[in-house]
Amino acid sequence: MHNSRPKTPVKPENEHHLPINPRRKFRRRGTGDRSNHPDSESEDEDKSIMTDSSDHELDDFGSDDDVESGLPTEERRKFLRKQRKQNNLDSRIAGVPGRLSEQEKKEADKSVMQKLVQNAILICLWYFFSLSISLYNKWMFSSDNLNFHFPLFTTSLHMVVQFLLASTVLLIFPSLRPEIKRPDPRERNGEPAKPLLTPLFYLTRLVPCGTTTSLDIGLGNASLQTITLTFYTMCKSSVLIFVLIFAFLFRLESPTIKLTLIILCMTLGVVMMVFGETDFHLSGFLLAISASFFSGFRWALTQILLLRHPATSNPFATMFFLAPIMFVTLFVIALFSEGPSAVLVGLQLLAHNLGVAKAVVLMFVPGVLAFCMIASEFTLLQRTNVVTLSICGIFKEVVTISAAGIVFHDELSIINVSGLLVTIVSIACYNYMKITKMRSDAREKLIRKEDQPNGAAIGGERYVEEPASEPLMGDAQEDTARRRSGSAGAFRAR
Structure with a gap:
């Protein structure tokens, strides 16, 4: 019995040699009689329907689809965003309301506000613990105060405290422990699971990050022996320049003209804050600038660890792996630069002058403050990015300078105060730019949710x-x- 079916085009003999565009599997639903066909319809009916709608498909999105299929991931996102904006423009021209209603815009702004409040709480915690550590270090290592001139050895003990606290947190909260993702045995063909930490990853990721972190902290503390806390804070503000350089090198931040101008204004403000320093020591200045360099390097490495590897996917796991490396680095440097015999004599004098209990408290309890400070830093870094964190750090330096003027009576000239104001204005401009971008991203996220209830939007x-x-x-x-x-x-x- 002969069934009348619509004829389909005859395939060329060498069709299997032609490249097949996977986008040809896309078909439109709800534009004709296709939506009423069951999923079990025959192959000939499928080909007939595809043939009948081919002209319509090419008219609507065929050409753009071919262009998009050859683009890399980042370019494809830009292509889709541009096309979505064009669709919204066409809707407005046609008199159709925009994609987002007023209620949806309010929801997007509410989401941004919640993130800002959470980030503000983390920033306040970071400022509090960091300011406490800075005042402690200045009082502990300065020749005008306690004069315990072994900052590297003391900081290495703080790393021991951080490792113990991080281990305790991971022990109490199992959900924070890094876990190995179990592969599908059918995909692995019986191969053993890949270890969570390989020697190559440890040597090329963790060791550089831990070493640069220890050098940042150790060199900064060592500089406080010869320079004032205000001058140290001003020098450390240059970390933003190094952060931006490494963020661009590691592709953690996209360079823009606005961002570059804001960074240059901040740099000018930092130079004005440092200008006219009367109590200048070259050795302390070089130590502080070196600490800034290693600080920018280590923050870029830390963000890579927090975002791109399961073993260091949260702040406590990151500290668990980094603290031993930082302890070894600082302890070895302290042995050569400070000397074991001198350290022992200093500990004996400290215990004799203050008592054993008070000496132990002064040596170890600040490690708890450092642990809380680094935990808030890492959490903030995981939620934002390295440039945002460093700019928040600039404002932290402003707070530190103010506190140093109150506690240690450090003097500021008119030029220093002007530089302070320039820096604050630059920070305000960056925050405005960042919040605007967050609102835009939140609204685009709502649009993507509308476009992707069960699949991808193209x-x-x-x-x-x-x-x-x-x-x-x-x-x-x-x-x-x-x-x-x-x-x-x-x-x-x-």
Whole structure:
């Protein structure tokens, strides 16, 4: 019995040699009689429907789809964002309301406000613990105060405290422990699971990060022996320049003209704050600038660790792995620069003058403050980025300078105060730029949620996943298309 079916185009003999565009698996749903067909319809009916709608498909998004399929991930995102904006513009021209209602805009702004409040709490905690540590270090190591001139050895003991506290947190809260992702045995073909930490990762990621962190802290504390806390804070403000350099090198931040101008204004403000320093010591200045260099390097490495590896995916796991490296680095440097015999004599004098109990408290309890400070730093870094954290750090330096003037009576000239104001204005400009971007990202996120209820949004269209067994093409051709596109299944347009 002969069934009348619409004729489909005859395939050329060498079709299997032609490149197959995986986007040909996209079909529009709800634009005609296709939506009423069940999923079990025959292969000939599928081909007939695809042939009838080919002109419509090419008119709507075929050409853009071919362009998009050849773009890398970042370019594809820009392409989709541009196309979405064009769709919104077309809607406004046609008199159709915009994508986001007033209620949705309020929800986006509310989400931004919640993030800002959480970040503000973390910043306040960071400021409090950091200011406490700075005042302690100045009082502990300065020749005008306690004059315990072994900052590297003391800081190495703080690393021991941080390791013990991080271990305690991971022991009490198992959810924070890094876990190995168990692979599917069918995919691994019986191969053993990859270890969480490989020797290569330890040597190329953790050791550099721990070493630079210890040098940042140790050199900064050593500089306080010869320079004032105010001058140290002003020199340490230059860390923003190094942070920006390493953020650009490691592609953690995209360079823009606005961001560059803001950074230059901050740099000018820092130079004005340092200008006219009467109590200048070259050795202390070089130590503080070196600490700033290593600080910028270590913050870029720390963000990479927090975001790109499961073993260091939270602040406490990161400190657990980094604290031993920092202890070894600082302890070895202290042995050569400060001398073991001199350290022992200094500890004996400290215990004799203050008592054993008070000496132990002064040596170890600040490690608890350092632990809380670094935990808040790492959490803030994980939620924002390295440039935002460093700019928050600039304002922290402003607070530290003010506190130093009150506690240690450090003097500021008119030029220093002017530089302080320039820095504060630059920080305000950056915060305005950042908040504007956060609001825009929050609204785009709502749009993406509308566009992707069950699948991906491409060119303003919605797609849902469809079983790959539907006979769009022969088995051999379908396997070839999967390998070329990296797609695990076919999609259907909604």
